[in-house]
Amino acid sequence: MSPELVLFLQTLVSGILIGFVFSLLSVGLTLIFGVMDIVNFAHGEHLMLAMYATFWMWTLWGIDPLFSLPVVALLLFILGVITYRLLIRYVLDAPMLAQIFVTFGLMVFLRNLAQVLWSEDYRRIGDTLLSGRIELFGIFIGRPQLFASLGAVITTGLLYFFLKRTRTGWALEATAEDKEVAGLMGINTERMFALAWGLGLASVGVAGALLATFNPIFPEVGTVFVLVTFVAVALGGFGSVPGAFIAGIIIGIVQVLGGFLWEPRFKTVLIYAIYLGVVFIRPQGLLGRR
Amino acid sequence: MLRLTRVLLILVLAGLVLAGCVAPQPAAPAAPAPAEQPAAEEAQAPAAPEEIVIGAIYPLSGALAATGVDLKNAVELATDIINNEYDLNLPLAKSAGLPNLGGAKIKLVFGDHEADPEKGAAEAERLITTENVTALVGSYNSAVTATASQVAEREGVPFLNPESTSPTLTERGFQWFFRTTPYDKLFAENFFEFLDEMKAKGYDVSGVAILNENTLWGTDVATLENEFAQQYGYEVVANIPYEAKASDVSSEVQKLKAAGEDVALLQASYVSDAILYMQTYKQLDYAPTAIIAMDAGFVASEFVQTLGDDANYILSREVWALDLAESKPIIKAVNDMYKERYGTNMNGNSARAFTGMLTLADAINRAGSTDPAAIQQALLETDIPADQIIMPWKGIKFDPETHQNVLGSGIIVQIQDGEYKTVWPFDLASAEIVWPFPKWSER
């Protein structure tokens, strides 16, 4: 292959790989939104907590991220349920502003709590079972990124299967459709909401554990990913799991390839512009329902 | 209801007229504090105050809190050395307090600016007006130093800046602003002097690539590097500014690869992006002839900690390095004190803040009073020799116009086995330079 082609393909592959990470991050956010119309502004901070959890398990007990992943997911699931029970429950029927406000407060709280507890230092997990890279026809693929992509596909797949093929999943979707009717049908909507938060955060937990293998960990790490995640969720259509998944990959490719072909400093502008372009034509996003 | 509107309107107009009338008079009743204060201090002057209050404005919380704490520790250590007797060859170390002011002690008051220029100005104002500080030091972030020193300029209070390197700061023609640290212009020129000297040694590079984060600091640096590249005759093969809060930098690295690897990469990055870049270089196998960094992220303590061996062979400009102690024993003495108290070694930031504080105290002592004009005059007459500072500079002496320390100079360090070794200027070097940057597959 010619060097130009290699360079181009390499860029494309890098874009797809980071795109999967965006996908995984967006899926959890969109699930919560789909079920109860609440945007979790503390999403980035939940990611941060998951990364720290992975980091501490690795540092203190030497548990490899590959094995701590399910534990982190479980921890985040519990955190999601607690967050719902302690906070979100009270603002379900409040105006949208109050809902934004409560998760915004949670964001400020968690980010600064992390700073007080663990300091502003940047941390990184050293060599893990997932470290290294693979070379394919002169194209390099980082193993952590590859595993993150796999994780994204599996998690999204499981989530989708759960929503479409299990009784609890149907109940969740019914609650998302109409809370009152679902309640009348005998669904415990309160439990469904808690479940949505648990699942949403659990998928962030998976993302955090995988991301922690190749991204520096620090209290403000959430801010790096959260805007892109919001855009991915909105682009895919609020509440649509497949939409968020596809949008994440699109954003990854656009960002990396666009940055390479055009000016890197404008790559975020490109994402936002595409988002605005799409929603101006299709206000409900790619796969969203009105 | 309409009546209320009218009344309100009239009152507002009245307020505006009032503001308009009162404003031109400088001695308005609203501003008695600044008018009375100097008088009160002059009255005290013969008796010599027991305490001299100095304000220090640093990012003590928020994203830069870790650096802020380093800086705070450094000025506290300097203050302790001034206030008590130590057998060190530093200004004011051997005496307790300031001898020319009857042994008056220095008291520090801290302000937290959270890296926000508006808050920096607010803190400067608060420290000057309510804490009655004699002088200010700070504020690390160039943008905050800009606004905080503006307040000091307005109030006529000396502002000593030990560690902001944006060139514009000393180009504003301020009367009360002094900067001890060498600044980015000098550092950028250092790079090309260094490359020229390497060329003389037989190590040639065909050109440079410039990679910089896209805020005030990185942009300033890149502009200067471009200017000097032209002046020194180096081709700039790529010029890539990027957004510092990056989740992924593969497009930037691919662009660098496309521009060719037979160049020296001049990089200006903060910590998280510096780490991200190093990982991406490794993954995508990018190894230019040399990576020469403009300190910041590359000299943060976390850089080597998180990257381990992958951090090796990076060159970075620095203002200070611990291995300078080999040619300057005073550095070891001060660093030992610092390490005993705070548990870490000093770094370029804390060493500069320490030096700035001593310079300011030295000037206040020579002024012999807390009168701002006398301190200003004393600062202009500052002449601290090279052997009395812990920096690799030729001394401290301010330019009468810009108030920039003209004796400052930079060094270039290289990370070797996880430690920063001085490699340039060659006469201060403690280790031989590794050149070129080894390919990732060969290390």
Added chain:
Amino acid sequence: MQRIRWQLLVLVLVVLLLLAFPFYVAQPFLQRTMILVVMWSVLGLAWNILGGYAGQVSFGHAIFFGLGAYTSTYLFTEWGISPWLGMFVGAGVAVLVSIVIGWPSFRLVGHYFAIATIAAGEIFAVIFRNWKAVGGAVGIYLPIIRGDRLIDYQFQEFKAGYYYIILAMLALIVLVTYRLERTRMGYYLKAIREDSEAARSLGINITRYKLYAMMISAAFTAIVGTFYAQFVLYISPNTVFALAISIQMALVAILGGTGTLLGPIIGAAVLIPMAEYTRVYLAGRAGGLHLVVYGLLIMLISVYQPAGLMGIYREWQHKRAARGMVNDSLPVATAEGGADDAVA
């Protein structure tokens, strides 16, 4: 009638106290904090016109703030045009941009609109960071002009000059909001907020009225942007186009209570001194601890009283009314009118 006279008295007293503030509080730091409180009140009220009355939650108002700051500063530093004039040019630019952004965005509902404004805000920040002609990432320094003349829009000794300017802006936006609440447009906006479908079926041109609200909101935000530039004398994309500005504008309004006249003012009066004083007293001692408390408070308020501090006040008023203490004012204690009458 008696009630109105009583309220008039309170109003006159409050206004007089506000006007006289620099004369009884001479301490510059307190004056500065007061200026910030008033400034954020104006910003909160400006946000409130779109976010509170029209129900369009924007996280992109830093665009207008930045445009105001940049327009007047650029005109002044490059061409020597007075910031007083530049302030209105800036407002004009902001209004134009608000139309360009608002026109397509108003097709978006709820969260889509909020995210779109974040995206637009980020685009502006990146553009200004890379726009060499206006200083790029370095920003613009404003020259210090001594003499404290009103015409220069700068006060070095006489801080109160800034105070009176921003106070005048506050009065102006209070007037505009007060009038707005009582005009047809105010009712239309509320109708749009409560049920846009119903509003549409009543024949209200939804997009047009949302756009009007956004234009007013943008103009005021831009004017305060100019004020900020003159007050701090240094602007850069990272400070005036920051997402943090957009969020804080929303926060003061939400904390105090959106869709009310007094809410944003109360929000700013609580939030700004809280932020300033926790910073001063905890500086360096506890790292980000004050922000932890701050986050906790935000959560508590939104859980306990989603309608903001004004909601607490109204509840109290309801209780008082129920107890018969203000028996002649039952109508004003309704949710709709309570806030307005508190100031009227």
